[in-house]
Amino acid sequence: DLLNRDRRVILGMERYRRIREDITPEHFTRSKFFAPDESETTFLPKRLMPPDRPGFKVWREDEDLVREKWDSPDLRYMGDKSPFYVLQLPYLAETFPGSRFLIPIRDPISVADSYQRRAEDPNDHWPVENDYRLAIEHWNGSIAALLAYIEDHGFGDLFLIDYDTFYSGDPDYLRSLYSFLELEMQSEVLRAFETMTADWADHVSRPPRLSSVMEEEVRSNADWGRYS
Numbered sequence: 001d002l003l004n005r006d007r008r009v010i011l012g013m014e015r016y017r018r019i020r021e022d023i024t025p026e027h028f029t030r031s032k033f034f035a036p037d038e039s040e041t042t043f044l045p046k047r048l049m050p051p052d053r054p055g056f057k058v059w060r061e062d063e064d065l066v067r068e069k070w071d072s073p074d075l076r077y078m079g080d081k082s083p084f085y086v087l088q089l090p091y092l093a094e095t096f097p098g099s100r101f102l103i104p105i106r107d108p109i110s111v112a113d114s115y116q117r118r119a120e121d122p123n124d125h126w127p128v129e130n131d132y133r134l135a136i137e138h139w140n141g142s143i144a145a146l147l148a149y150i151e152d153h154g155f156g157d158l159f160l161i162d163y164d165t166f167y168s169g170d171p172d173y174l175r176s177l178y179s180f181l182e183l184e185m186q187s188e189v190l191r192a193f194e195t196m197t198a199d200w201a202d203h204v205s206r207p208p209r210l211s212s213v214m215e216e217e218v219r220s221n222a223d224w225g226r227y228s
Helices: 063-070 083-095 108-119 132-153 163-167 171-180 187-196 200-204 212-221
Strands: 009-013 077-081 101-105 158-162
Touching: 009 063, 083 101, 083 132, 101 163, 108 132, 108 212, 132 212, 158 163, 158 171, 163 171, 163 200, 171 187
Parallel strands: 009 077, 101 158
Antiparallel strands: none
């Protein structure tokens, strides 16, 4: 959401989440990018949503804004956001040479608490079965895949974003991300960052959703060695 505030960046919202093992540069052509269907994603724009079921937009902002950026001579980056791309990093690096990967990193207790919180929220589209136990499985698999990629390829095309540091609202941390992208950070992006991180203190002060038994299960089963 933050990077999409930048006129030089277009990021899909899980645009190709269902075919992430098979995407090619053709998927980032205009005709393909603006024609999503349910074989590729669960995030559809309103104009393509069937009338008898709820859904999600591909972008939070109007599609016209994305189309305008597409045609802009300032456009520098085009990509997609989906958590499980981390499992396909070798394929993506080979298929999209010169690409850059932004990978958020967060401790397993916080990730499990987030999964559990969403699973218990009846207003969230998150399935109830996607609870803290699934979080451990996903987290372990992601950490293992990321470490394997780093051991083979190094850090040259990766920026590992410490989740808590980023959302604490430190502008220098945002500048370091922009330095990695070789872009000058613009004032409108900084203002958006300040707005998006303004309630972080309230966020971290919320009572945890994990019980002591749940937390101990996470601590016992998370792959702390690879994480370290």
